[in-house]
Amino acid sequence: MNTYVSHLEAAIDGTRLDADKIQTLHADRPLWVRYDLGAIGQAVTRDDLRDRPPTLWRYRELLPLPFDHEPVTLGEGMSPVLRAERLGQSLGVADLWIKDESQLPTGSFKSRGLCMAISMAKRFGVTRVAIPTAGNAGGAMAAYAARAGMEAYVFMPKDTPVINQLECALAGAKVFLVNGLINDCGGIVKRGKEPMSWFDCSTLKEPYRIEGKKTMGLELAEQFDWKLPDVIVYPTGGGTGLIGMWKAFHELRALGWLDSDKMPRMVSVQSDGCAPIARAFDADERFASPWENAATCASGLRVPGAVGDFMILDAARESGGCAIAVPEGQIKSTMERAVSSEGIAVCPEAAACVLGVERLVREARIKPDERVVIFNTGAANKYIEAFPLDLPVITDPASLDFATIAR
Numbered sequence: 001m002n003t004y005v006s007h008l009e010a011a012i013d014g015t016r017l018d019a020d021k022i023q024t025l026h027a028d029r030p031l032w033v034r035y036d037l038g039a040i041g042q043a044v045t046r047d048d049l050r051d052r053p054p055t056l057w058r059y060r061e062l063l064p065l066p067f068d069h070e071p072v073t074l075g076e077g078m079s080p081v082l083r084a085e086r087l088g089q090s091l092g093v094a095d096l097w098i099k100d101e102s103q104l105p106t107g108s109f110k111s112r113g114l115c116m117a118i119s120m121a122k123r124f125g126v127t128r129v130a131i132p133t134a135g136n137a138g139g140a141m142a143a144y145a146a147r148a149g150m151e152a153y154v155f156m157p158k159d160t161p162v163i164n165q166l167e168c169a170l171a172g173a174k175v176f177l178v179n180g181l182i183n184d185c186g187g188i189v190k191r192g193k194e195p196m197s198w199f200d201c202s203t204l205k206e207p208y209r210i211e212g213k214k215t216m217g218l219e220l221a222e223q224f225d226w227k228l229p230d231v232i233v234y235p236t237g238g239g240t241g242l243i244g245m246w247k248a249f250h251e252l253r254a255l256g257w258l259d260s261d262k263m264p265r266m267v268s269v270q271s272d273g274c275a276p277i278a279r280a281f282d283a284d285e286r287f288a289s290p291w292e293n294a295a296t297c298a299s300g301l302r303v304p305g306a307v308g309d310f311m312i313l314d315a316a317r318e319s320g321g322c323a324i325a326v327p328e329g330q331i332k333s334t335m336e337r338a339v340s341s342e343g344i345a346v347c348p349e350a351a352a353c354v355l356g357v358e359r360l361v362r363e364a365r366i367k368p369d370e371r372v373v374i375f376n377t378g379a380a381n382k383y384i385e386a387f388p389l390d391l392p393v394i395t396d397p398a399s400l401d402f403a404t405i406a407r
């Protein structure tokens with residue numbers, strides 16, 4: 001058997017589509033990759049995983065790349081899940097964990113999705129890829145495209161963090177700064193697709209990024225010995241990770257690999273500077289209307305409209321979770337507080353999640369003894385523009401008076 005993928009399925013209406021060729025959207029909405037889970041259950045047990053290399057490719061049966069194709073890989077996956085006791089104490093939760101995705105290739109969890117999208121693009125013979133990006137997705141795509149020997153085009157808002165601009169340029173991508181937001185960049189890729197023969201790596205416009213991001217959920221289950229946490233708090237832009245994890249938990253449950261049928265409550269966190277999902281959740285709507293004038297220092301959350309909005313909202317609701325917005329004005333100070341209390345390079349997006357936990361504990365929607373996992377989706381040090389530093393300078397090192405530097 002070459003793959004356990006049975007077909008692709010339109011998320012909006014369940015239409016079955018052929019998985020043997022390049023597919024994009026159906027009725028302008030994303031696709032699910034479906035597997036023959038019965039056959040996977042016959043072929044592999046959860047204990048078989050134990051001796052496999054610590055990358056996301058250890059879940060190969062649950063991934064779309066056929067077995068006779070080599071992955072395009074930079075060794076991604078198996079990020080640590082770290083206990084955050086001191087931070088948890090200050091938030092009022094005793095069992096707080098941070099899954100630290102900042103340690104992945106290109107410094108963000110985007111490498112999970114893009115290694116899968118690029119591996120599948122290569123399997124279909126693609127040589128030219130393009131992406132609109134708020135930052136990290138472009139960096140990851142550029143790296144994997146370079147790894148695969150493909151030509152890459154990246155379109156990003158002109159105020160995207162400079163580190164993201166640099167990582168794309170260094171990886172040899174053709175990078176363009178766009179006077180607009182990520183949706184304007186998306187419009188360029190959509191219009192250029194035909195004339196430029198691009199494979200469109202936009203969030204959820206090809207079915208495979210979800211499958212890469214899904215591995216966060218598979219890892220979490222394995223790392224917690226097949227007992228899922230009570231609450232997952234996830235910073236949401238396009239929503240791929242939240243959607244992917246929710247899918248992962250269902251696949252694991254269907255395989256009978258989980259010790260309990262109890263699923264985590266999925267909490268989607270956004271900044272109140274760009275919170276289309278939280279607003280739709282509050283209004284009891286299944287689709288989110290675009291956010292005007294999106295502005296947040298958490299660039300990964302600056303997604304005014306997501307094609308998978310209903311998939312995010314469905315997961316939050318089905319799981320008994322929620323979607324909330326936290327104050328933009330508190331994100332930076334919370335980031336400093338989180339990094340300094342745990343030493344984990346928490347990005348602004350994850351700092352928003354810290355604020356989310358704080359609020360849900362205050363409102364008694366998270367109980368003090370529940371196991372809570374926050375996703376640190378990227379590396380703190382990518383956000384240099386957001387933190388203008390004014391550090392003291394020692395002009396004359398030989399005659400430093402130590403009394404002046406004591407705190």
Ligand SMILES: *Cc1c(COP(=O)(O)O)cnc(C)c1O
Nearest residue numbers: 136237238239240241300377378
């Ligand atoms: C892309 C990104 C997000 C949002 O992720 P989605 O899965 O698209 O919702 C959050 N944080 C960081 C650092 C990101 O790069």
